[in-house]
Amino acid sequence: MSHDALFQLGMGSVSLNAAQAEDQTTADASAGSRGTPSQEPADHFIEKDGITCAGAHLIIDLFGAERLDDIDYISDTLRSCVEVAGATLLHIHLHPFEPNGGVSGVAVLAESHISIHSWPERSYAALDVFMCGDAQPERCVEVLRRAFRPERIAVQELLRGRGA
Template sequence: MLVHLMLELYNIDREILSNEPLLRQVLDQYPERVAMEKVSPVHLYDIETSNPLDAGMSGFVVIAQSHISLHAWPEYGEVDIDICSCKEFSQEDAINFAKEIFKTDDVEAHFVVRATRSLRPEEPDPVRFAQAMEERRLAKSGVR
């Protein structure tokens, strides 16, 4: 199973949405705030398009369970955040963190359950997990 929370936050001060260190901090802190394991650095891009009103910042961070992304449009006072994970998480915590950071209560939230036929179990088989961990340990030590 895969869960996908999609947030659209409105009426945000353009200075907040133009603050690159703040947006980087949001992506850096979000995994911990929703009890996820971050496995990549934050990737954040200053986006310029053919329409200057659509310019903004877009970024993501990879988590062990999938990803967290955001797209901020200062001209419109809007940020969109997606949290996609095969691990369940608190939607309320995710929404509250976004409201706190972006200083708005104007939030539209959508929640979708995806991959309902996935063969990936909620918890790994203990025997297969132990074997995989041993293989990883040996590979890191250079022993085959």
């Protein structure tokens, strides 16, 4: 993507306000240097199954699921996922669709995100749960199973940022 296209998307230039600049400076100072063995970088990469990566990304499909049109229930369920995973919620934004009642949205986390898109008319929902650091995204699967009571659930795990 060209610089002009990024600029049109509002991504061409980033200016920090004073608080953000201070936070960035503090983060840089506390991260340490990569060459010092006594200080590890604060990049929140993890080791999973002997592999160093940015984090685990779960792709979750719910089939034959319930309550996929109840936006308040979905919000509460995403909050429960965040809590059991040990993540930090920054913001939730959910949008209902008419006439089918589907919901699309995201819980933005300090550790990344949880997103959902539901098709209640088909009793189907597609979710992805990506978390880095000490968060445990796999704990969300049982929360989703209890909340939406799917007849079938499919989970794929991707280890993001391998080799970075």
